[in-house]
Amino acid sequence: MGNWAVIVINFDDGVRFEVVPVFTNQSGSYTYPDSNNGGSWKTTNPRPEIKAIKDRNAICNNNLIPLCRMMRAWKRKWDVPIGGLLIDTLAYQFIENYEHRDKSYVYYDYICRDFFRWMADQSSEQMYWRAPGSDQYVYGKGLFQYKATRCYNKSLEAISHETANPKREWSAKQKWREIFGTTFPD
Structure with a gap:
């Protein structure tokens, strides 16, 4: 296995792309190099997964x-x-x-x-x-x-704030943010 450059692109919103070379197989799947654990070739078939x-x-x-x-x-x-x-x-x-x-x-x-x-x-x-x-x-x-x-337990707490009478929307939002960060809910 040769030396392959892996390009990593990190975005501010947490999305991360790793760009690696691939070879297209006749089946439509792809073979790519994996440099972990001494290196090997792996196959992936994302098209049917996406569909x-x-x-x-x-x-x-x-x-x-x-x-x-x-x-x-x-x-x-x-x-x-x-x-x-x-x-x-x-x-x-x-x-x-x-x-x-x-x-x-x-x-x-x-x-x-x-x-x-x-x-x-x-x-x-x-x-x-x-x-x-x-x-x-x-x-x-x-x-x-x-x-x-x-x-799961934190979500129960968040839902209890949402269903309280009166609703405790701020507290619910804080619980959801403990789970998901500031991305959800907005």
């Missing part, structure tokens, strides 16, 4: 993609050992049969609360999940369940 996410997002009242973005904000805020593809995979699986999947943005407090609980309930023994669309293995990078449990 699967977009398709499910469309039938879930456009709730899936915003949920994935919110969970990336949680990942950054809490330094959760979880990759973006695993967030997408878990959110994809969660929302498939979720009772509020077709509701409006008003339900995001419940959606987030229930997704944190769902993530917390994932087996800590599970090593990988299957990506939507491509069915490729998505390996965990560490245990995310404990931090999901902590944020």
Whole structure:
């Protein structure tokens, strides 16, 4: 394996791009160099994954993609050992049969609360999940369940502020910011 330059581009909003060379395979997948652990070649197939996410997002009242973005904000805020593809995979699986999947943005407090609980309930023994669309293995990078449990509890507090009489909107917002940072809610 040759020496490959990886270009990292960090944006002010926390978005990070790693640019690496890829080779297109006949199947439409891509092979790319991974310099971790002595180096190896990896294959990825993002097109069917992107299509699967977009398709499910469309039938879930456009709730899936915003949920994935919110969970990336949680990942950054809490330094959760979880990759973006695993967030997408878990959110994809969660929302498939979720009772509020077709509701409006008003339900995001419940959606987030229930997704944190769902993530917390994932087996800590599970090593990988299957990506939507491509069915490729998505390996965990560490245990995310404990931090999901902590944020589930914080979401309960936020919701209790939202449903209090009178509402304690400022307190609710502060609890959500403990979970997501200042990105959500705005």
